[in-house]
Amino acid sequence: MKISLIRLAEGLHTLNFVAKLAEFDLENHPNLRDDVQITVELEKRSPHYFLKKHVRATGRFWCDRCTKEIETPLLDESRSVFSSDEDMAARDEEVHLIAADAKELDITGDIRDTLLLSLPMKLLCSESCRGLCAGCGVNLNEEPCRCAASPADPRWEALRKLL
Ligand SMILES: [Zn+2]
Numbered sequence: 001m002k003i004s005l006i007r008l009a010e011g012l013h014t015l016n017f018v019a020k021l022a023e024f025d026l027e028n029h030p031n032l033r034d035d036v037q038i039t040v041e042l043e044k045r046s047p048h049y050f051l052k053k054h055v056r057a058t059g060r061f062w063c064d065r066c067t068k069e070i071e072t073p074l075l076d077e078s079r080s081v082f083s084s085d086e087d088m089a090a091r092d093e094e095v096h097l098i099a100a101d102a103k104e105l106d107i108t109g110d111i112r113d114t115l116l117l118s119l120p121m122k123l124l125c126s127e128s129c130r131g132l133c134a135g136c137g138v139n140l141n142e143e144p145c146r147c148a149a150s151p152a153d154p155r156w157e158a159l160r161k162l163l
């Protein structure tokens with residue numbers, strides 16, 4: 001994903017993009033779905049470019065307690081700086097060094113990082129999710145536990161006698 005710098009005036013610009021996950025090598029990520037919407041607020045103050053990127057995608061997860069599939073919007077933002085000022089780039093590792101006559105800014109890596117950071121560590125279908133019964137395995141949000149109701153499996157009974 002590249003931003004063209006040709007004929008870009010000094011000052012503030014707002015740029016909108018829609019991209020596929022494949023563009024960031026994330027098409028096989030289990031928790032991400034297409035498309036990715038990106039808004040970049042770019043300020044050109046030669047020789048620097050200050051970027052604020054807003055990234056929106058769709059996340060797909062399985063509840064940590066009941067394993068139900070959940071789709072949820074993912075939102076995140078990040079900032080970065082591109083500059084041909086070598087001193088500035090040497091001082092600050094967050095600054096991407098570019099050639100003085102660069103024709104474009106490559107933001108692929110930045111957007112990829114922002115997408116990965118937008119993924120939650122832990123997710124529940126709802127705060128009150130009751131999960132799966134450890135005994136009978138039913139989804140306790142949908143039906144009552146069957147542990148007490150089901151008679152003991154005779155095969156287990158036979159095993160128990162051996163112990
Ligand atoms: Zn759940």
Ligand SMILES: [Zn+2]
Pocket residue numbers: 133134135136137138145146147148
């Ligand atoms: Zn149960």
